[in-house]
Every structure is written in C-alpha cells, then in structure tokens.
Amino acid sequence: MLLREITRALVKPFxxxxxxxxxxxxxxxxxxRDLVYLHDYEGGYEQYRATQVFHNKRKLDxxxxxxxxxxxxVAHLKQRIPAPRAGICHxxxxxxxVEALARLTGAEVIGTDISETATRFPHMVxxxxxxxxxxxxxxxxxVYTNSLDQAMRPERALAAWAKQLAPHGLIYxxxxxxxxxxxxxxxxxxxxxxxxxPYLFFKWGKGHYRLADILELPPKANxxxxxxxxxxxxxxxxxxG
Numbered sequence: 532m533l534l535r536e537i538t539r540a541l542v543k544p545f546x547x548x549x550x551x552x553x554x555x556x557x558x559x560x561x562x563x564r565d566l567v568y569l570h571d572y573e574g575g576y577e578q579y580r581a582t583q584v585f586h587n588k589r590k591l592d593x594x595x596x597x598x599x600x601x602x603x604x605v606a607h608l609k610q611r612i613p614a615p616r617a618g619i620c621h622x623x624x625x626x627x628x629v630e631a632l633a634r635l636t637g638a639e640v641i642g643t644d645i646s647e648t649a650t651r652f653p654h655m656v657x658x659x660x661x662x663x664x665x666x667x668x669x670x671x672x673x674v675y676t677n678s679l680d681q682a683m684r685p686e687r688a689l690a691a692w693a694k695q696l697a698p699h700g701l702i703y704x705x706x707x708x709x710x711x712x713x714x715x716x717x718x719x720x721x722x723x724x725x726x727x728x729p730y731l732f733f734k735w736g737k738g739h740y741r742l743a744d745i746l747e748l749p750p751k752a753n754x755x756x757x758x759x760x761x762x763x764x765x766x767x768x769x770x771x772g
Contacts, residue, residue: 591624740765
C-alpha cells in the first residue's frame with residue numbers, strides 16, 4: 532500500500548495515477564481533461580466482469596449511498612407515486628441501499644450485483660445489470676443506482692432499466708464529481724462530468740426514456756460529495772393513428 536501511495540504521488544504531476552488490479556497495481560492515465568470517458572477492455576467482457584467482481588470483493592463492506600440522498604429520492608418519488616410497491620437497486624454490492632429504500636418507501640425492494648457475493652445479503656441477486664430480465668419487465672416503481680460508472684456499456688444498461696419501469700415509474704441515477712471522467716478507470720469504466728449527463732440521457736434515451744427532473748442535493752453525509760440525482764421516466768408510446 533505504501534509503495535502504491537508513493538508511486539501515485541510521483542506520477543500524478545504527469546497526468547497519471549495508480550489502479551488496483553487482481554495482481555497488484557499499475558500506472559494508468561488520468562482523464563481529468565475529458566468530459567466523457569469509457570474504458571476499453573483489451574480482454575473484452577470477461578476482463579470487465581473479472582475486474583468488477585475483484586473490486587466488489589475488495590470493497591464489500593463499503594457503502595456509497597447515504598440516508599439524506601435516499602430520503603430526497605423518496606420524497607421526490609412519492610410526489611408521483613404516493614405508495615410505491617416495488618423497486619430495484621442496481622450495482623448494490625452489500626445491499627445497504629436496498630434495505631434503506633425498503634424502509635423509507637414501504638415497498639418490496641431487491642438489489643443486483645454482478646458478483647456472486649450478492650447472495651450473502653438479504654434481497655440481493657446475482658445479475659449483470661446490462662441484461663434484460665423478462666421477469667422484471669414493467670415491474671418496478673423505481674430503479675436506483677449509484678453505480679452507472681461501473682457500466683461497460685452505460686447506454687445498454689439504461690435501456691434495460693427503462694424496460695423494468697412500471698407506468699409512471701422513475702429511474703434515479705446518483706451522480707457526483709467522483710463519477711466524472713477524472714475518476715474513471717478499469718474499475719469504474721464510465722465517467723462523465725455531471726453537466727454532460729443530460730446530453731447523454733437525451734442521446735441514449737431516444738425511444739427508451741427521457742430526463743424528467745434533476746435534483747441538486749447537499750453534500751453527502753458520508754463523503755461530503757455534492758449530488759446530482761437524475762430522474763428518468765419511460766418514453767411514452769407513440770399515439771395511435
């Protein structure tokens with residue numbers, strides 16, 4: 532760990548950082564000047580999956596979500612759906628936000644993670660959030676994630692989540708400056724400046740979903756990061772005739 536910290540300090544002035552890997556750490560370029568970045572895995576999907584599982588296990592006890600942000604989400608959701616019945620959290624690791632949102636909404640909430648460690652926690656299932664699940668089609672009043680930065684193909688993931696929404700349901704994407712391109716790497720392959728996210732939702736969402744609202748929230752209690760909470764709604768079907 533000390534060697535990694537020393538190396539990071541030495542390479543930082545040159546626009547590089549260090550990235551933890553299953554075999555140690557390596558030096559990688561930072562993307563602080565990029566507005567949007569998507570990591571390209573030389574080993575394709577298998578390398579992506581192995582990387583996500585490795586970092587999931589390494590950070591299994593860590594929690595990114597916080598009560599204040601989730602309370603704001605629920606207050607916003609209940610303006611549209613006063614008594615939500617079902618929700619899903621994608622990339623939920625140890626299920627903390629699953630339990631918190633179930634308590635705050637009174638709904639039945641489940642969570643997904645790509646790692647098999649998901650089965651250690653209540654109401655969690657092993658699932659790659661890029662993939663559609665016919666059993667979830669039109670089922671959930673809300674979808675929540677703070678892990679879009681962990682998507683290999685964020686456009687595909689969002690399209691799959693939109694299909695999971697019940698009528699009038701919302702997708703909530705929690706985003707901070709740590710989710711920007713400067714924070715992207717093989718661990719978190721997608722990064723975008725918060726100001727770019729509405730454009731990406733517009734570009735990617737055609738025919739699937741659209742941006743319904745943006746909540747600018749105070750800094751998170753657990754890491755002092757200001758939050759942008761993007762609310763997406765399913766694109767209505769074209770009118771007949």
